[in-house]
Amino acid sequence: MFNFHVLPFVTVVGLCQVVTGSYVNNFDQRVEFKCTKDTQTISRVHSVHDNGAEDRRFEFECREIGMDTEGTSASCAWSANYENQLDKPLDFECGHNGFINGMISEHDNGAEDRRWKFRCCRITDIHMIDCDLTTWTNDFDKPQDYRLPSGMAMKSVFSEHDNGAEDRRYRYEICNILRSSYLVYFCTGLDHGSISECLDDNESLVMTMTHCLFCIHVLPLVTVVGLCQLAAGNYVNDFDQPVNFKCTKDTQTISRVHSVHDNGAEDRRFEFECRDIGHETDGSSASCAWSANYENQLDQPLDFVCHLNGFINGMISIHDNGAEDRRWKFLCCKIPDIHMEDCDLTTWTNDLDKPQDYTLPSGKAMKGVFSEHDNGAEDRRYRYEICNIVRSSTDPAIG
Incomplete structure (x- = not known):
């Protein structure tokens, strides 16, 4: 009861949040996190900022990227160096069809900022398609709680630092996930050799949807039709x-x-x-x-x-x-x-x-x-x- 007379109620609630969260770091301390399995993508980033420490504590969650990855092996690698300078923008992307599986960060008390490294994983027949950049997932000095939409993977991180707030805000590039074996499966039903015939013939288009019910749930129809062209073409x-x-x-x-x-x-x-x-x-x-x-x-x-x-x-x-x-x-x-x-x-x-x-x-x-x-x-x-x-x-x- 004594603390309620000293601190505003909002502050007490905020402190309870810091105590109860599954944070991987304390303020001003190192972040080091990787998903438990290489076939998982980071699916949630939650963080809170402290104006005294001028830093954030981070909490992460992961999930399987799906597409029957059980038993599949992934190749993974950490960034060789930090991907940003202190007080400077961060613009990082996993190469090729990689997805983010881990993050490391060090805090600097002089600049009151963090530098970041990332762990990228790739699975041979998994493709990242229809990628898009989120809006800002937090305001300066405010909590962050970003959850990845279903059926997507995290490919990139973009961030900028503000010297007034001494804080960063974050955006993420997220992508739909496609497994090439599914692509081949549903496109083998096509009788036509070109996408123009597929588009001009409603019966072919319906057949394509029937052969790819899984992808229809994940991808927009236009993307599915385009991917049928990719598999059906004589490349x-x-x-x-x-x-x-x-x-x-x-x-x-x-x-x-x-x-x-x-x-x-x-x-x-x-x-x-x-x-x-x-x-x-x-x-x-x-x-x-x-x-x-x-x-x-x-x-x-x-x-x-x-x-x-x-x-x-x-x-x-x-x-x-x-x-x-x-x-x-x-x-x-x-x-x-x-x-x-x-x-x-x-x-x-x-x-x-x-x-x-x-x-x-x-x-x-x-x-x-x-x-x-x-x-x-x-x-x-x-x-x-x-x-x-x-x-x-x-x-x-x-x-």
């Missing part, structure tokens, strides 16, 4: 894996490039189609050669053109996880009496992080590729040099 590579494609005949040009980007892998999967360049090329012989070296450096523009009257018949690419970019080689073919004329450069065939679906106009061949990389989006956009095809009665010299 020549997986994310982060090499591209190695050439047309079945040397007298064909690549006529379609379709690709989709994944923000977790920060890479694209590619699908190609070819067609004869026409002009009665059956029986014609073509001379073809691959690029001797990769035609671009990582993070740098690509500007490639087949020499003289060559056209693009194949593409090879390797992905670099450090730069999150691709380098490219090309297969150019030439037919003695085929000329490329009235060449022109297309507009951009994709936006950063968005699907690409470029089809070559009839009567044309693909001669060149121009591309630029964006380090923010960690993606490339592409333009193509395309030419009219003319057959001459004389045989020009082939360089």
